Amino acid sequence: MSPHLRRTLVVVGHGMVGHRFVQAAIERGLTETHDVVVVGEEPRPAYDRVALTSFFEVGAEALSFLPTGEYDDPRVRLLLGTTVEEVDPAARTLRLSDGGELAYDELVLATGAAPFVPPVPGHDLPGCFVYRTIEDLEAIREAAAGARTGAVVGGGLLGLEAANALHGLGLETHVVEMAPRLMPVQVDDAGGATLARHVEALGLRLHTGVATKAVVERDGRAAGLDLGDASDGLSVGADVVVFSAGIRPRDALARAAGLDVAERGGVLVDEQCRTSDPHVWAVGECAVPGGRMYGLVAPGYAMAEVVVDALLGGAGAFTGADMSTKLKLMGVDVASFGDAFATTDGALELVLADAVAGVYKKLVVSEDGRRLLGGILVGDASAYGVLRPMVSSGIELPDNPEELILPASRGGGAEVALPDEAQVCSCNDVSKADIVAAAACDGTTRAGATCGSCKPLVKRVIEEYYASQGRTVDRSLCEHFAMTRQELFDAVAVHGHTSFDEVVAAHGTGRGCDVCKPTVASVLASQLGRHVLGGGRAVLQDTNDAYLANIQRNGTYSVVPRVPGGEITPDGLIVIGEVARDFGLYTKITGGQRIDLFGARLEQLPDIWRRLVDAGFESGHAYGKSLRTVKSCVGSTWCRYGVQDSVRMAIDLELRYRGLRSPHKLKGGVSGCARECAEARAKDFGIIATEKGWNLYVGGNGGATPAHARLLAGDLDDETLVRYLDRFLLYYIRTADRLQRTAPWIDSLDGGLDRVREVVVDDALGLGSELEAAMARHVTGYRDEWRDTLEDPDKLARFVSFVNAPDVPDPHIGFRAERGQQVPAEPDGPVVLGSAIPVGVPR
Amino acid sequence: MNGAVDGAVSAPASAADVAAYTPVCALDRLPREAGVCALVDGHAVAVFRTHDDEVFALGNYDPFSRASVLARGIVGTRGDVPFVASPMHKQGFDLRTGQCLDDAAVRVPTYDVAVRDGTVLVGPARESPGEGP
Ligand SMILES: Cc1cc2nc3c(=O)[nH]c(=O)nc-3n(C[C@H](O)[C@H](O)[C@H](O)COP(=O)(O)OP(=O)(O)OC[C@H]3O[C@@H](n4cnc5c(N)ncnc54)[C@H](O)[C@@H]3O)c2cc1C
Ligand code: SF4
Ligand code: FES
Numbered sequence: 001m002s003p004h005l006r007r008t009l010v011v012v013g014h015g016m017v018g019h020r021f022v023q024a025a026i027e028r029g030l031t032e033t034h035d036v037v038v039v040g041e042e043p044r045p046a047y048d049r050v051a052l053t054s055f056f057e058v059g060a061e062a063l064s065f066l067p068t069g070e071y072d073d074p075r076v077r078l079l080l081g082t083t084v085e086e087v088d089p090a091a092r093t094l095r096l097s098d099g100g101e102l103a104y105d106e107l108v109l110a111t112g113a114a115p116f117v118p119p120v121p122g123h124d125l126p127g128c129f130v131y132r133t134i135e136d137l138e139a140i141r142e143a144a145a146g147a148r149t150g151a152v153v154g155g156g157l158l159g160l161e162a163a164n165a166l167h168g169l170g171l172e173t174h175v176v177e178m179a180p181r182l183m184p185v186q187v188d189d190a191g192g193a194t195l196a197r198h199v200e201a202l203g204l205r206l207h208t209g210v211a212t213k214a215v216v217e218r219d220g221r222a223a224g225l226d227l228g229d230a231s232d233g234l235s236v237g238a239d240v241v242v243f244s245a246g247i248r249p250r251d252a253l254a255r256a257a258g259l260d261v262a263e264r265g266g267v268l269v270d271e272q273c274r275t276s277d278p279h280v281w282a283v284g285e286c287a288v289p290g291g292r293m294y295g296l297v298a299p300g301y302a303m304a305e306v307v308v309d310a311l312l313g314g315a316g317a318f319t320g321a322d323m324s325t326k327l328k329l330m331g332v333d334v335a336s337f338g339d340a341f342a343t344t345d346g347a348l349e350l351v352l353a354d355a356v357a358g359v360y361k362k363l364v365v366s367e368d369g370r371r372l373l374g375g376i377l378v379g380d381a382s383a384y385g386v387l388r389p390m391v392s393s394g395i396e397l398p399d400n401p402e403e404l405i406l407p408a409s410r411g412g413g414a415e416v417a418l419p420d421e422a423q424v425c426s427c428n429d430v431s432k433a434d435i436v437a438a439a440a441c442d443g444t445t446r447a448g449a450t451c452g453s454c455k456p457l458v459k460r461v462i463e464e465y466y467a468s469q470g471r472t473v474d475r476s477l478c479e480h481f482a483m484t485r486q487e488l489f490d491a492v493a494v495h496g497h498t499s500f501d502e503v504v505a506a507h508g509t510g511r512g513c514d515v516c517k518p519t520v521a522s523v524l525a526s527q528l529g530r531h532v533l534g535g536g537r538a539v540l541q542d543t544n545d546a547y548l549a550n551i552q553r554n555g556t557y558s559v560v561p562r563v564p565g566g567e568i569t570p571d572g573l574i575v576i577g578e579v580a581r582d583f584g585l586y587t588k589i590t591g592g593q594r595i596d597l598f599g600a601r602l603e604q605l606p607d608i609w610r611r612l613v614d615a616g617f618e619s620g621h622a623y624g625k626s627l628r629t630v631k632s633c634v635g636s637t638w639c640r641y642g643v644q645d646s647v648r649m650a651i652d653l654e655l656r657y658r659g660l661r662s663p664h665k666l667k668g669g670v671s672g673c674a675r676e677c678a679e680a681r682a683k684d685f686g687i688i689a690t691e692k693g694w695n696l697y698v699g700g701n702g703g704a705t706p707a708h709a710r711l712l713a714g715d716l717d718d719e720t721l722v723r724y725l726d727r728f729l730l731y732y733i734r735t736a737d738r739l740q741r742t743a744p745w746i747d748s749l750d751g752g753l754d755r756v757r758e759v760v761v762d763d764a765l766g767l768g769s770e771l772e773a774a775m776a777r778h779v780t781g782y783r784d785e786w787r788d789t790l791e792d793p794d795k796l797a798r799f800v801s802f803v804n805a806p807d808v809p810d811p812h813i814g815f816r817a818e819r820g821q822q823v824p825a826e827p828d829g830p831v832v833l834g835s836a837i838p839v840g841v842p843r
Numbered sequence: 844m845n846g847a848v849d850g851a852v853s854a855p856a857s858a859a860d861v862a863a864y865t866p867v868c869a870l871d872r873l874p875r876e877a878g879v880c881a882l883v884d885g886h887a888v889a890v891f892r893t894h895d896d897e898v899f900a901l902g903n904y905d906p907f908s909r910a911s912v913l914a915r916g917i918v919g920t921r922g923d924v925p926f927v928a929s930p931m932h933k934q935g936f937d938l939r940t941g942q943c944l945d946d947a948a949v950r951v952p953t954y955d956v957a958v959r960d961g962t963v964l965v966g967p968a969r970e971s972p973g974e975g976p
Contacts, residue, residue: 480919480920510922511876511893511894511919512876512917512919513917513919513921513926513928513935514916514917514928516919517917517919518917536875538877539874539876539918540917541917542917542930543916547915551912551915551930551931553908553910553931554910555908555910555912797872798879801880802880802887803868803872803873803879803880803890804865804866804868804882805881805882808882810880810887810911812887812904826909826910827909828909829906830886830887830902830911831887831904831911832886833882833886
């Protein structure tokens with residue numbers, strides 16, 4: 001379509017749903033015909049509001065959906081920090097807070113909702129807050145710094161989350177809820193009582209069935225809440241007050257523009273999310289399809305997809321959404337799904353209450369007992385993943401449905417086969433069939449990417465599928481060891497084995513193979529910290545590890561000296577250049593900021609190493625399943641944007657972790673500021689400088705299955721950064737499967753990244769000091785493998801072409817020239833020395 | 844085609860035959876469950892020693908990768924079969940017969956081998972590889 005026919009689509013609001021709308025518009029090709037302008041009032045691009053509370057732990061950057069500040073598609077323009085003040089649907093124009101005007105062809109309102117603040121006296125005093133944006137949380141944090149007590153008005157889902165946060169900020173925290181129980185929308189009285197016990201045990205003070213009359217003032221600031229008639233003087237002290245008494249759709253623009261709005265607020269839309277003006281659409285929390293407000297993100301996402309579809313001429317419709325909720329507050333599970341209050345005619349309730357264990361579970365089943373209609377789970381919501389899809393798919397209940405909620409120790413834990421159409425991920429509307437289809441071609445879906453509550457079920461679906469395909473989920477290493485790498489690791493540690501013979505005699509069968517031997521070698525290396533070629537261990541190694549170099553297609557090797565952090569002196573470069581020239585090696589710069597020298601024959605390796613070692617180089621471990629490089633940008637030393645010395649940090653880390661043997665290769669990166677020139681988030685561990693220190697990201701992988709590293713912890717000082725990294729790396733090394741890189745390893749853990757954070761940051765397993773000590777042993781025990789080999793005649797003896805003719809080059813190795821360097825020329829078959837002249841002349 | 848270390852010979856070769864073999868190295872140079880490459884009449888031959896001290900010899904050339912590398916593979920067992928895994932792409936070869944364990948159509952040459960007085964000797968390539976002991 002020619003440019004003058006392009007149409008303009010304006011999105012008001014860059015929140016969660018506005019962002020999803022733009023993503024879908026790009027993915028589905030709407031930007032081929034439309035220029036998209038997004039106007040957002042908040043100062044930053046969209047972020048994960050559902051995870052807002054984690055701001056206190058990980059900072060704002062980690063929550064961002066668009067860390068670069070722009071979409072990849074140049075036809076999308078973002079105007080942030082700008083409010084739309086008025087819409088004129090007749091002229092199809094908008095007025096902006098900066099005085100500008102915009103014309104649109106289509107308008108999408110995604111203005112979200114605003115917290116409702118009851119108009120009690122004093123509600124606007126300094127010290128009163130709401131809990132909706134990053135700015136709100138920044139302000140709360142600042143106020144909490146000088147405060148002792150806090151109160152949250154509202155004991156619903158969000159109120160409890162806010163209360164938990166205040167508690168975490170060190171405030172003695174009260175929760176005031178007008179209804180007789182907590183989370184009145186989601187749980188019944190009995191569930192609320194169980195929840196209350198948990199919440200109180202964690203140190204929150206609850207006041208249910210109590211209305212807030214006023215905010216008490218002292219010195220012009222909030223000082224507490226007045227909870228009763230002035231006569232009985234019931235009140236609680238609170239220096240920080242957070243209102244969380246529900247939300248109201250932000251429909252002011254639509255209202256002023258004369259669009260239809262619902263009586264109780266919200267822009268009225270039809271099934272295609274179109275407002276009463278055919279060119280204006282509304283999605284997310286500001287929209288009320290059929291008059292109904294959905295205070296959750298998943299329905300908003302669905303609406304966004306529907307509007308993109310409609311604009312593309314499709315007929316998708318929004319016909320309601322699953323209002324299930326699951327949350328975890330300070331370790332207390334709460335879930336509510338389907339018809340939780342048994343409002344369906346004839347519905348029966350099946351209740352399991354265990355006051356001692358603090359568990360309350362209720363299933364709501366149909367009159368005939370065949371269908372699950374809904375339920376409430378408090379204290380243990382592990383069954384949620386299975387139960388919720390049973391509601392949406394209407395599958396038949398087993399004969400003893402109580403087994404679904406009984407603890408396994410009492411005959412519970414029944415497994416139910418889900419039908420294909422069962423929705424497994426409600427946030428992203430992904431069905432079991434979608435997941436299986438993706439698994440069948442080794443792809444992935446969006447399932448699990450939003451709230452994460454469906455992850456265990458997603459994993460189960462995938463494993464069941466693999467099992468059904470005969471792709472066994474048998475995690476045996478190989479025919480010789482019926483155990484996983486982790487089990488092997490533990491066994492070796494427990495028994496203190498030092499050789500393959502001991503390991504195979506105690507735990508395996510046969511004499512091993514190319515799978516288990518390198519694995520055992522890696523495990524032994526991790527635990528013994530000795531030379532990989534010592535003690536007969538050379539025979540366990542893949543050829544790369546056995547010869548401390550990387551084998552190439554013609555049987556020669558490539559040699560990579562370590563260049564820590566990618567920093568190298570001119571003299572160092574000259575030495576590498578001279579070695580390459582003198583041995584006729586092909587040279588190439590690697591992605592890890594060092595230089596790879598190709599074409600070394602086995603018998604040349606020691607001579608090449610000697611030259612390099614004499615010049616101060618050491619092995620770069622390019623061959624091992626071990627730390628490769630820590631890539632860095634130039635950082636604050638040179639770069640005008642840099643806020644920390646990324647090169648020094650990269651060098652320190654590379655020298656600390658060099659030689660560390662791991663289940664797969666490991667790479668790191670350090671960037672000197674948020675511009676991320678070192679591409680650190682593509683690495684197993686990536687470090688990005690902040691004004692205050694370093695953000696640590698983990699689980700980035702390049703290669704065939706790329707993954708972006710995710711934030712583990714933010715704003716760390718040097719020492720904490722190193723401590724967390726020590727723990728992270730060793731936790732990975734000890735528990736990952738063979739050849740499992742960090743990204744899939746994290747996904748395989750129950751709890752994923754959260755689990756890693758528990759172990760590494762919170763030290764939930766109490767392993768921290770042990771892991772640090774093990775790393776300290778590694779650091780002190782490190783020796784350059786090349787130098788060690790050069791110093792040991794026994795090890796050197798293996799580096800010959802022929803055991804009986806050590807100086808005769810193998811005639812199979814030939815070269816030809818390409819672009820001024822030598823490259824392999826393979827023979828067509830076995831070459832007999834003397835009878836054929838090898839191609840090229842090896843030097 | 845294979846010889847046990849001094850004495851327990853499982854494929855006896857006559858003294859006269861063995862006298863014509865090429866001595867390649869002391870047995871000490873050949874660690875258990877490893878290989879070395881030897882030059883025998885211009886041919887690159889991979890000589891292996893198993894866990895129980897049997898010695899085998901195969902052509903060093905890996906027909907899959909077309910490189911002379913088999914001596915650098917990992918030695919172990921698949922079931923009861925002593926084998927070497929090519930260091931390139933991991934195809935397994937039966938040390939006794941040269942038969943590829945992952946592709947019935949591929950077989951590498953085998954050589955007679957013996958151990959005498961602590962020395963490993965390699966004889967001629969066997970005519971029809973695979974007729975084991
Ligand atoms: C602490 C917290 C926890 C939550 N937990 C969950 C949960 O576990 N599960 C769940 O499903 N949901 C949860 N939610 C709700 C979820 O965040 C919302 O459903 C979701 O953010 C709605 O997306 P939206 O785009 O409609 O609104 P928003 O994300 O609020 O985005 C609206 C954006 O529009 C902007 N805007 C408004 N008016 C204008 C204007 N005139 N001009 C320009 N910009 C404008 C706003 O500033 C805002 O940035 C939670 C919410 C909070 C606050
Ligand atoms: S990441 Fe920042 S400090 Fe590093 S080079 Fe880029 S802009 Fe400079
Ligand atoms: S249900 Fe929330 S991410 Fe799947």
